Amino acid sequence: MDVGAQYNPRTVEEVFRDFKGRRAGLIKALTTEVDNFYQLCDPEKENLCLYGFPSEQWEVNLPAEEVPPELPEPALGINFARDGMQEKDWLALVAVHSDAWLLSVAFYFGARFGFDKGDRKRLFNMINDLPTIFEVVTGCAKKQVKERSSVANNSNNKSKSISKSGNKYSKAATPQKEEEEGLEEEEEEETGDTLCGACGEYYASDEFWICCDLCETWFHGKCVKITPARAEHIKQYKCPSCSNKRARP
DSSP: OOTTTTOOOOSHHHHHHHHHHHHHHHHHHHTTTHHHHHHHOOTTSSOOEEEEOTTSOEEEEOOOSSSSOSSOOOOSOGGGGGGGSOHHHHHHHHHHHHHHHHHHHHHHHHHHTTOOHHHHHHHHHHHHTSOOHHHHHHTHHHHHHHHHTHHHHTSTTGGGOOOTTSSEEOOSOOOOHHHHHHHHHHHHHHHTTOBOTTTOOBOOTTSOEEEOTTTOOEEETTTTTOOHHHHTTOSSOOOHHHHHOOOOO
């Protein structure tokens, strides 16, 4: 297990890039790949930890044997509480510990490579601009976005209507030409605050997105492995979470 991913980030930008990669991996484990994560966290196994990697991958594994470890370690024994709590509460707890671990790793690099007060503040501000894993997993980030965009969200087809020139996918009818200019400004205002349900990143106009018809959550096409061409042939899109929902034993 190589939690350091074979390199040590030395600048604020590199540490932030490392943070974002690890964060994206952890969000996958707790959202789009949660079924796999759930199965790996068998309470009958030994103390397990959830690791995120700069490559946006994740792993459930035993803690490092070396003392002290190369990097700060995640919360130990996350699997023991799996069957003793409601699943959503357990995932929220793992998310909180994951947020704490990400911060400890980022500022470990900062201390190791001598970040001064200005560097530490800049790194924190860059991190703080992203929703926490807890906010993504529990839906708090989505609720905050909805509160800021409540007026725009009240229109019937607004959340799923994107003009043909846009990169979000929708099956709703394209607005009439005379209405497009008025909607374009509102659209930009709303989508700028939209979060991907998989990675937690904000909407960008140059990226392809798709909306789940059940939970109405938006996703980067690349995060759910849907291309624009494939999307055109989908009558009702169900995200991985909605597709995999089933009663837990």
